[in-house]
Amino acid sequence: MFKVHLVCVGKLKERYWREAVAEYSKRLTRFCDLDIRELPERASLSEEAPDILRAAKGHIVALAVEGKGCPSEALAKKVAAVRDRGEELTLIIGSSCGLAPEVKAASKELLSFSEMTFPHQLMRVILLEQLYRSFMILSNSEYHK
Numbered sequence: 001m002f003k004v005h006l007v008c009v010g011k012l013k014e015r016y017w018r019e020a021v022a023e024y025s026k027r028l029t030r031f032c033d034l035d036i037r038e039l040p041e042r043a044s045l046s047e048e049a050p051d052i053l054r055a056a057k058g059h060i061v062a063l064a065v066e067g068k069g070c071p072s073e074a075l076a077k078k079v080a081a082v083r084d085r086g087e088e089l090t091l092i093i094g095s096s097c098g099l100a101p102e103v104k105a106a107s108k109e110l111l112s113f114s115e116m117t118f119p120h121q122l123m124r125v126i127l128l129e130q131l132y133r134s135f136m137i138l139s140n141s142e143y144h145k
Contacts, residue, residue: 002032003057005091006035006090007092008039009093010039010040024131024132032131049099049100049102052092055090058082058087058089059087059088060092063092063112064110065098067109067112068112069113072133072134073137073144078109092107093124
């Protein structure tokens with residue numbers, strides 16, 4: 001089964017965020033083997049980088065404000081391309097301060113969801129929803145209209 005790693009710096013403190021993540025994680029079990037790694041926040045981005053890079057495998061995509069945006073259909077094609085090559089996919093969400101330059105340099109792609117700023121915990125839910133949406137697009141489901 002297609003392996004997807006979600007590497008996140010920081011923990012979800014509120015129950016409602018954890019419940020939303022659990023719901024999308026459950027939905028994704030039909031399409032991939034999802035591994036969510038929560039890493040501790042450190043004093044600096046450079047201290048977080050080694051932990052992130054150790055957890056990252058295969059095709060690495062980091063969320064970054066300077067990253068490139070794409071429509072859901074394009075994201076679905078990117079996910080399918082990684083899956084079809086037999087690679088694992090790692091999606092990285094840094095802390096609220098961002099990601100160290102070495103993490104960005106190790107990434108095959110920098111992805112941005114918007115020029116707007118969102119709460120760090122919400123991004124985890126949005127990313128999982130978009131991953132689920134990608135698989136629904138790929139399976140021609142009516143979920144994506």
